[in-house]
Amino acid sequence: MREASVPLHERVRNQLADEIGAGVHPRGARLPSERELCARLRVSRVTLRRALTTLAEEGLLAASHGRGWYVSAEQVGEPANALLSFTAMARAQRLTPSSTVLSQQVRPADLDEAQQLGVAPGADLLDLRRLRMLEKLPVALDRSRVPLAVAPELAEHDFSDRSLYDALTRAGAAPQRADYSVEAQPASPDQATLLDLEPGQPLLVTRQVTYSGDGRVVELGGIIYRGDRYRFRATLLAPATAASAC
Incomplete structure (x- = not known):
């Protein structure tokens, strides 16, 4: 499937998942703020949050109220x-x-x-x-x-x-x-x-x-x-x- 045909939020999800897998964001670490991620990835906050929510549903991320998003630690x-x-x-x-x-x-x-x-x-x-x-x-x-x-x-x-x-x-x-x-x-x-x-x-x-x-x-x-x-x-x-x- 060509990248252009993949929805933008899925591309953001895939990029972040790849970064987590490569250790760019270590297990248990907090992700950069949503503002920083939006600027780096050049996407809206709505698109970013859809990608982050998908990663959380897959068990790769966890949200902490008032603290941001964290990479899930190994069990x-x-x-x-x-x-x-x-x-x-x-x-x-x-x-x-x-x-x-x-x-x-x-x-x-x-x-x-x-x-x-x-x-x-x-x-x-x-x-x-x-x-x-x-x-x-x-x-x-x-x-x-x-x-x-x-x-x-x-x-x-x-x-x-x-x-x-x-x-x-x-x-x-x-x-x-x-x-x-x-x-x-x-x-x-x-x-x-x-x-x-x-x-x-x-x-x-x-x-x-x-x-x-x-x-x-x-x-x-x-x-x-x-x-x-x-x-x-x-x-x-x-x-x-x-x-x-x-």
Whole structure:
């Protein structure tokens, strides 16, 4: 098809898509303003917005109210049925992880935590909250509660550049399995600020109870992911009775 026969908004869409694919506009980066794009591409704002809307519908762009248009970031996802730390999951996909420690404190376990962790009420636990990033883009809010009886030295670690799972492994309490759940919820104002979202945008909330090889609970964990930067995958098997009936 000759270029002259392609609608102008499609040509603009194709040019911008090519630039994104070539890395001119990196993943997670903000595009130039609409005024700048109109001037460079020599099109009206109506034509430009039609092209941008098409790219957003295709998942290449995302609009942020009052902030402009952003190139969609790569989604991170865990391999089906594999227990990995955030750090290991990111590096397996050749992404650079980083963290900002929001809070790190040693405090007594409350009754519910003590019951889940299998420790006495009031026993010391590490309560760690972090903002997790990939390629310097905010992806998730992470909270871990670990009984210090498992690894007392954790209280002294700097987890801005260290994997909690690696630290547990070195302490002889390597995570081996987890009970895991996922649900959706809208972003609160505080969560939206930290994750660079608008309040009410979708989040994926994961919760897990993590066990070492000897059956001890070593972590009560929870990660809140941006809905557009995380993909959950699982392998589903039919029950034996259902399979035999097929």
